Amino acid sequence: MNTATIKTNINTAQPAAETAQQVEKDSVYSTRQLNLWYGNNHALKNVDLEIGENEVTAIIGPSGCGKSTYLKTLNRMVELVPSVKTSGEIQYRGRNIFDSDYSVEELRTRVGMVFQKPNPFPKSIYDNIAYGPRIHGIKNRKILDEIVEKSLRGAAIWDEVKDRLNENAYGISGGQQQRICIARALAIEPDVILMDEPTSALDPISTLKVEELVQELKEQYSIIIVTHNMQQAARISDKTAFFLNGEVIEYDSTDAIFSNPADKRTEDYISGRFG
């Protein structure tokens, strides 16, 4: 249970049934005893994690510890690898995403993803943003115009590109391309945004812009970000999970992880002794 939930329950003295609902409402994702194998490689081991609503959750840990795998499990993208097997469950908004009748397409419209390297389509800036809405059947130009503007504003790049909407997205800087990719994710009005090292290919100024943007976006979205950058995790996240060899070693408020970690291995990692 997160602190917000505890506060709510103490303040309102809710009965037990409502308390359970509150827990469910505050958690966007509940991961329970998740195991994942690539063939014989046991890449995620008994992962239990509650991801809070309207929070930034950072996933940190050394190379190969399973950070990206965990992220890609949350939208079931990991299943594109044929050798993958999983056990356990991931509840998204109260439903197990591994259920046989769960719609992966629907999941991916609720859960957007931004990758390490900016990956705009080789199309105009406008068409990059309108792509998802068009796939969902929106054809009306006025509505598309509105979505494009709203998404670009949401990704804090409207002013920089508003006069260049018909130019190819490859013609702008890497930092701008990454914000176009964030705008593309916003255009489908997701609930959650997964970010896999979104600033690792960016210069410091673009990195700062994306970090500021993440802070703004959490007002409306729940964000899970994989990062190798300890300062970044400390700056922008509310909660931090430390992964090591496929296990969650520690998961707590970012303040606690960085100022008073409970586990020696967390302390060693964040202080740069390994990884």
Ligand SMILES: Nc1ncnc2c1ncn2[C@@H]1O[C@H](COP(=O)(O)OP(=O)(O)OP(=O)(O)O)[C@@H](O)[C@H]1O
């Ligand atoms: N497509 C794949 N096929 C087989 N094994 C994979 C695949 N992707 C990842 N793995 C393995 O799963 C484990 C976890 O990898 P993962 O990419 O999730 O780690 P990571 O913490 O994100 O690493 P990095 O920080 O280097 O990106 C590693 O042992 C890796 O070799």
